[in-house]
Amino acid sequence: MSRLPQLVPISIADLEHNAHATLALNALDYYRSGANDMQTLKDNQDAYNRLRLRPRILRDVSKVDTKTTLLGHTVGSPICIAPTAMQRLANDAGEKATARAAAKAKKCMILSSWSTTSAEDTIAAGQEIPVDQSSTSGLPLFWFQLYVYKDRVVTEQLIRRVEKAGYKGRVEIEIVIETLVITVDTPFLGRRLADVRNVFKLPGHMTMANFENKDSKVTMATILDQNEDSDDGVDFIYDAKTGASKRVVRQESSLAAYVVSQIDPTLNWSDIAWVRSITKLPVVVKGVLTAEDAKLAADTGVEGILVSNHGGRQLDGVLATIDALPEVLDAVKGRGVEVYIDGGVRKGTDVLKALALGAKAVFLGRPILWGLAHDGEDGVSLALNLIQQEFELAMALAGCCKIEDINRDHVQHGTGPRPRL
Numbered sequence: 001m002s003r004l005p006q007l008v009p010i011s012i013a014d015l016e017h018n019a020h021a022t023l024a025l026n027a028l029d030y031y032r033s034g035a036n037d038m039q040t041l042k043d044n045q046d047a048y049n050r051l052r053l054r055p056r057i058l059r060d061v062s063k064v065d066t067k068t069t070l071l072g073h074t075v076g077s078p079i080c081i082a083p084t085a086m087q088r089l090a091n092d093a094g095e096k097a098t099a100r101a102a103a104k105a106k107k108c109m110i111l112s113s114w115s116t117t118s119a120e121d122t123i124a125a126g127q128e129i130p131v132d133q134s135s136t137s138g139l140p141l142f143w144f145q146l147y148v149y150k151d152r153v154v155t156e157q158l159i160r161r162v163e164k165a166g167y168k169g170r171v172e173i174e175i176v177i178e179t180l181v182i183t184v185d186t187p188f189l190g191r192r193l194a195d196v197r198n199v200f201k202l203p204g205h206m207t208m209a210n211f212e213n214k215d216s217k218v219t220m221a222t223i224l225d226q227n228e229d230s231d232d233g234v235d236f237i238y239d240a241k242t243g244a245s246k247r248v249v250r251q252e253s254s255l256a257a258y259v260v261s262q263i264d265p266t267l268n269w270s271d272i273a274w275v276r277s278i279t280k281l282p283v284v285v286k287g288v289l290t291a292e293d294a295k296l297a298a299d300t301g302v303e304g305i306l307v308s309n310h311g312g313r314q315l316d317g318v319l320a321t322i323d324a325l326p327e328v329l330d331a332v333k334g335r336g337v338e339v340y341i342d343g344g345v346r347k348g349t350d351v352l353k354a355l356a357l358g359a360k361a362v363f364l365g366r367p368i369l370w371g372l373a374h375d376g377e378d379g380v381s382l383a384l385n386l387i388q389q390e391f392e393l394a395m396a397l398a399g400c401c402k403i404e405d406i407n408r409d410h411v412q413h414g415t416g417p418r419p420r421l
């Protein structure tokens with residue numbers, strides 16, 4: 001692979017550029033790909049660029065405060081970390097590095113079900129960072145992303161593990177896993193062509209750590225080719241229920257094969273109700289793109305909706321998330337459901353636009369991975385700080401001192417004069 005010269009990163013785009021130069025192709029392609037033609041992947045960013053800001057002037061913006069609340073918890077900023085699987089492909093410290101950077105920045109991090117570090121170890125890493133409990137500028141927050149397995153016993157065990165890992169109720173520890181984020185857009189894995197070509201797989205020394213326990217080193221038998229060295233195109237698919245491994249000839253991304261074998265494509269609204277019935281954790285559904293589904297989510301009683309197209313990695317050709325956001329917000333207006341967004345957020349002005357349209361918070365996927373690839377924990381801190389500083393500047397230049405100052409009048413579609421209301 002040709003190597004590009006490294007940049008001293010001063011934007012998320014620079015971090016991405018550097019990651020292209022440093023990551024192994026298997027990891028780079030897995031991280032950067034969208035599904036099929038990657039139309040939605042591109043549109044997620046383009047759609048932000050189609051929006052225009054309407055700044056207000058002469059408003060004393062000498063002090064800007066970005067703290068906000070997420071389901072009742074005060075965090076330092078509405079800029080949060082989306083769940084991305086297998087972070088150790090970017091840097092050996094993986095999810096631990098991300099957790100420490102999130103804790104330092106007092107930001108919310110969602111840990112993926114498919115992390116290469118366990119929920120317990122990730123939380124513990126976050127707790128290494130001292131937090132000022134009396135701080136009025138917010139505290140870090142850790143949420144957990146759940147894939148619902150065909151085997152509900154496996155799903156429930158994972159929920160119990162996560163509840164336990166959250167140490168909820170111990171007053172001296174403020175970092176809690178407070179919310180389950182159920183991903184609902186992945187009954188099957190979207191077709192990411194580069195992963196198919198690369199026959200993507202997780203390297204043998206990494207594991208899907210949330211499915212291990214002290215007695216069994218489940219080397220993620222699931223997607224691993226157990227004959228790693230010879231790469232003979234044969235996988236052993238692990239059946240979590242029987243503990244047996246089935247031999248399959250691999251013709252595609254091992255991840256896609258794993259999803260087929262484990263993740264429940266029959267998932268429907270009654271399963272969301274089931275999850276709610278077995279845990280006290282608040283529930284956010286991740287992957288809503290339409291008013292119709294937003295209403296059903298509210299009817300199911302969820303606490304939050306994350307408007308997401310999975311970073312353009314699932315159904316190619318769907319709306320950019322920022323274009324889908326208004327109909328979701330309209331559909332659940334007055335229902336007490338918080339609405340967040342992810343996909344294509346790369347600049348401080350993107351954050352401002354999303355909040356102006358009504359999102360409570362934005363979540364970053366790939367930018368965190370680019371930061372990790374750049375320099376582990378410091379790289380994630382850099383990614384978070386770069387976009388945080390851009391956001392604070394954008395707020396000030398738009399005449400906003402605090403999050404509540406940002407409103408619908410700060411943004412318009414297109415470049416023409418604002419239509420009369």
Ligand SMILES: Cc1cc2nc3c(=O)[nH]c(=O)nc-3n(C[C@H](O)[C@H](O)[C@H](O)COP(=O)(O)O)c2cc1C
Pocket residue numbers: 030031032044082083084085112113114145183286308309310311312313342343344345363364365366367
């Ligand atoms: C490499 C990668 C892995 C991901 N893994 C997960 C995952 O395990 N669970 C999940 O719900 N979403 C996952 N996502 C989707 C992200 O949570 C998020 O929706 C998306 O990345 C946001 O778009 P952005 O990358 O443009 O910021 C993943 C995305 C990427 C790029």
Ligand SMILES: CCCCC(=O)C(=O)O
Pocket residue numbers: 085114147186189255259263310313
């Ligand atoms: C079930 C897929 C797990 C990882 C993921 O969500 C992604 O690669 O986008």
